[in-house]
Amino acid sequence: MPAPSHAEQYSGYPRLAETLRFGMWIFLASETLLFAGLFALYASYRAMFRADFTQAIQHNTLAYGTVNMYVLLTSSFTVALSLATLRRNRPRVTLALLLATAALGGVFLVVKALEYAEHVRNGALPGPFYHWQALPTFGANRFFTMYWLMTGLHALHVMAGVVVVLWLARRTHRRRYTAARHATFEMGTLYWHLVDVMWLFLWPILYLA
Amino acid sequence: MNQLMRKLLFLPPQASSMAGEIDALHYVVILTTLLGAALTTAVAVFFVVKYRARGPEAERPREKPAPRPPVWFEVVVVVGLFGLFVLWWIVGFSQYVRARVAPPDTLDVYVTAKQWMWKFAYPDGHSSLGTLFVPQGRPVKLIMTSRDVIHSFYVPDFRAKQDVIPGRYTTIWFTATIEGAHQILCAEYCGTGHSTMRGQVVALAPADYARWVGQAAAQDLSSFPDAGGAATGAPSMARVGERVAADRGCLRCHTVDGTPHIGPTWAGLYGSSVPLADGQAVLADEPYLTESMMDPLAKVRRGFRPVMPSYQGLLQAPEAAAVVEFIKSLRDVPPAAAGPMPPPTGPLPSQPVTP
C-alpha cells in the first residue's frame, strides 16, 4: 500500500496506525456526546412523568427491540472476528464476516421499519401528532417523542455504519489491507461497535424498565 | 453611604424589602472587583518600570533561573481567593432562596404574559392590563404563566426578575416599600415587540389600596369576560368561582360541606395534604388544583375512581383561577369523614372509565 504523503513525519507505520486509532477514539467520544443530549432529555421527562413512562414502556414493542438487541450483538461479534481473521491474513473469511455484519445491519433496519409501522398504526407519533387512545397522557406523549428521536438518530448511525462496513468490504475485496497495514479497517470496526454500544443503553430505557 | 454608593453605581431606588440587602452584597462584590483589577494592573506596571531591561548586562543569559514565588504564597492566594468566592456564594445563595420562596401569607395575583403585554387578575374578581396595583408594605406573590413564548417579569426597582414560561406556573414575590409607580420590563427576548412590553407596578398606601379595591369593585365588571351575569353588586372572585363551578358541573361530584360524594370534597381541601393513588402525597396548592382541573389523571386521590373529565379548553384561565379562589375560600369548613362515597346515583360524566 503506498505510504500516505505525510508518513515521513511518523517514525514508521505502527506509529501512524496508533495515531489513527487514537484519533478514532477521540471521534467516538465526541459521537457519544451527541446522544448525551437525548439521554438528558429522556431522564428529565422521565423525572417529570414517572408513572406515565413506566406505563408507556410496558406498551412499547418489546419483541422488536429485543430482536434488534441480539442482531446488533451478533453483528458486533462478526465484525470483531473479521478484524481477527484479517490479522491472520485470511481475506476471504474477513470479507464474508463483513458482509454478514452489513446484512445484520440491514436486518436491524428492516425490523426497525416494521416497528415504526406498528407505532404509526397505533398513533404513537411524536409531539402534536400523537393520538394513541390507550395512553392519552402527557407522559406517553413525551416518551414516544423521545423514543422517535433516540431510535431515529440511532438508525441514522446504523445506516452510516452499514455504509462504512460495505466500504471496508470493498477495500478488503481489493486486497487493500494486509496483516501489517490495516489501521483504517480497524477504525471502521470501531465505528460499528459504537453503534452497538449505543443500542446497549437504548434498549433498557426504551423497552425494559 | 448606601445612597451614595447606589447613585455612584447608577442603581435604581431600592423599592422592595429585598433590594437593600442585595445592594449591600453588590457594593462588596463590585468594590472588590474594582480593587482587584486596579491592584493587579498597578503591580504589573510597577514591575515593568522597576525591571526594565537596562544596559548590556541584560543581553547576557541569566546565571541562575529567575526566582519563583514560594509555594505557600501561591497556596495562600488560591485558598484565600476561593474562600472569598465561596463566601459570596453563601451570602448570594441564601438571599437567592429567600428571594425565590414566598413567605406564607401573601396577596396572590395571577399574571398572564402574552406577546407584548402583561395581564393581571386580582383575587377579588377584577383584572387590569399593564398596571399592577399592590398594597405597600405587604408581601405580594405573582403566579405567572405565558400564553405563547418565554417572557421575563422584571422590575428593576425591586431587584426582582423571573422568567414566565408557557404551560407552567412560575412565581415571584416582593414587598413594595416605596409608594408610587415602578416600571415593569420584559427581560427575555420574545419577538418584535419585546422592547415595548412594559408595564407598571403601582404601590399604594394601605388606605389608598383599600379605597382602590372598593372603588374598582364598584365598577362594572364587564371587563371580566366569562363572569356571567354580575348583577348582584361586586361579586368577589370566590363567588364568581362558585357560579362557574355550578355552571360547569363541578358541584355534581364535589361537595362544599364535607359530605362524601363521587369526587373529593372541597371543604378544607386547600392547603391539606392529599394522599394519592400511587402512594405519594401532595400539598393541595394552586398548581395542584389547576393541574387536577386540566389533567385530572395525573394525580388521582387515593380511594377515588379516576372518572373526572378534563376541563382543558372548556375553562379559560380567569375561570380556573376563580374556581381555585372558591376552593381556597372553603379552606376552614371542617371536612366530615371524607371517605369514598357509595355507588353514584346521578349520571356519570361522559368519558369512558379507564381501567
Add this chain to the structure above:
Amino acid sequence: MTMSEVIAAPERGGDGAAATGDVPPDYLRAASGVRSWLTTTDHKRIALMFYVVVLVMFMVGGLFALALRVELLTPRRTVMDAMTYNRMFTLHGVTMVWMFLIPAIPAVFGNFILPMQLGAKDLAFPRLNLASFYVYVSGLLITLGGMLAGGTDTGWTFYTPYSDSSPTRLLPVVSGVFVLGISTIMTGINFIATTHMLRAPGITWRRIPLFTWTIYGTSIIMVLATPVLGLALALVGVDHVLHLGIFDPAVGGDPVLFQHLFWFYSHPAVYIMILPAMGVISEVVPTFAQRRPSSYMAIAMSTLGIALVGFLTWGHHMFVAGISELDAGIFGALSMFVAVFSALKVFTWVATLYKGRIRLGTPLLYFFGFLFLFVFGGMTGVAVATQSLDIHWHDTYFVVAHFHFVMVGGSVTAFLAAAHYWFPKMFGRRYSERVGALSATAVFLGFVLTFFPQFLLGNMGMPRRYYSYPERFQWLHVLSTGGAFLLAGAIVLALGNLLVSLRWGPKAGSNPWGSRSFEWLSASPPPKNNFPAVPVLDFSPYDYTQSEEEAHARAFPR
C-alpha cells in the same frame, strides 16, 4: 523504532542538512499558484487561509455591531425598524461567536504554532486539517446564505418556544452553525492527536510550551462540548420545520430543557474563546520579561482545570429561567470554583514580570490592556455568578458588558497581541512599533468608552436586545456608540499596520524577540517541514539561563 535510530537518521527526511548551505525554501515560496494554496496540507498555509477568512468575518461581525450601536442612539427608531434590528443583533452574535471568536486563535495561531512548538513537521492528520477548513468555509456560506434570506431574530441562543414559532427563516442559520461545529470537532481531534503522538524527542508533558497546553485544553472542550450544540440546534431546526413538539409546552414539553442543552455547550464555548487567549499571553509575558513563567505548573494545570470544571457550571446562565433552587445553588458553587483557575493564571503572569528584564513592545502593551480588561471582566463574571445579584443583572446590559469585557477585552486583545507577536515568525518581516503602540492604546480606550457605560446601563436595569428603550438610558447609549466607532477605527488601524508591513516591513531575523520557545528555533518564515532536522528538545522552552546559540546547538546536534 527506538530513540537512537531516530536521532541517527535525521537526514532520512530528505530536507537536506542546513549546514550544507542549500537552505530549504520557506513555506510561502515552497510552491506557488492558487492550486498549491487551495490543496495544501501544510498546517502553516492552512493557518493563513483561516487567517484571511476569520478576519473577513471579524469585519462583517463588526459592521453588524456598528449598525446596532447607531440604531441605539435614540430611544425610538433611528435608522431601522424593530425586525431588522432583531435580525441584526442575532447575526452579530452568530458571526462573532462561531465565525470569529471560536476559530480565531485556535485555527489560525493554533494551526501555525502548535506543530512548531512540539517540534513536529505537521499536524497528525494534515488532510483532516484541510477538510476542516473547507467544512468551515461551507458552514460560513450556508449561514451567510441564511443571512441574505433574511436571517433569524431569535438571538444567538435560539431559545424555544420562540425559535419554533419565529416567522423568520431559522433553518439555514441553524444548519450553517451545525456545519461550523463539525469543523470545530475536526480541528479539535487534530490538535489532541498531535499533542499526544507527535511530540519531538525529549518533550515530556512538563516541557510543552504553555500556548500548546491551552490549545490542547481548548481542543478537549471542542471535542466534548460541540456535539451537544449540534444536537440542540438539530432539535430546534427539526422542531421549526416539522413541529415535533420536542420542547413545546402545549404537548407537555419543557422549554427550559433546551436551555440546559444549549448552555451545556455554550459555557465551555466561552472557555474555547478565552483559553487560547490565555495561551498567547502566557507566551508573550515570559518572552518580554526574558524569564521563565513564575509557575509553569500553575498555568498548565489551571488550563486543564478550566477545560474540565468548565463543563459543570452552565446553570449560572439560567438562575431566573425557572430551574430549581437546589440546582441553581449547585451551579453557583461550581461557578465560583472555576473562577479560581482564571485568577491563578492572572497572578502567575504578573509574578512572571518580577525580576524580569522587560523590553517594551506592542504585544506587551496588548498584555496590559488584556490584564485590566480581563481581570475586571472576569471578576464581574464572578459577581454575576453570585446568585442574588444575578436576579437583577440577568439579561441586562450588565451581562452584555461582562461578556464583551472578557471576549473583546480578553480574546480580541490577545488575538491582536498574537498577530503582532508571531508576525515576524509567520511572514519574516517586522511591523512598525510606533503605529502598533498607538493602535494598542486606541483599542484600549475605544473599548473602555464603549463597554464601561454598558455596565452602568445594566445597573440601571436596561434589558438586553432592546430595539427601543426608556429615555433615561439614552445618554449612556450615545457614549457607548461613540466608543464603538473609536474601537472600530483602532482595530482597523492595528490590522492595517500589519497589512502594510507585510509588503514594506523590514526583514526580521529568526528570533526578533529573543524568545527561547521552540517555534523560534526555526527560520522566519519557517521551511515547509518547520525545522532543518528533527529537533531534540530535551530542555525547557523558558530556559533563559542558556543563550540562543546554546539552545540551537542542543536542539540540532551534529
Add this chain to the structure above:
Amino acid sequence: MKDERGDGMTDETSSSADGESGTSAVPFSRYAGTYLALVLLATGSLVLSRLHLGGLSVALLIAAAKAILVLWFFMHLSTQSASSRLAVLAAVVMIGTLVALTALDVETRHTFPAHTQPPPSSGFYERSSR
C-alpha cells in the same frame, strides 16, 4: 538547575505494543467467550424485566457491564494507549454530568410544579380523546 539531557521518548509512546504484530495473538475463543457473555447478560436483563425485578437501575447496570465487555475485548481497549482510555473516561464523565444536573433540576422543582399543564389553546385533549 539545567534540565537533564536525553531522557528517552515520552512515557505513552513507548508503552504501546510495537505496531500490529502484538494484537494478532488474540485467540478466537476470547471473542466467542465475550459474545456468549453478552448474549447471556442480554437474556438475563430481559428475564429480570419480565419478572419486574430490579427496574431501571439493574437494567442499566447490566447494560454498562455489556458495554465494558464490548469496549475491552471487541474494541481492543485493553491494548490501546492510556490516552484512548482517557478519551472514553472523559466522554462517560461528561455524559453523566449533563444527565445528572439536568434531571436534578427537574426532580427538585418545588416553587412550581415540575411538569407542564398545556395552556387552554392547545386542544391536546380533544385530539387524543376523539
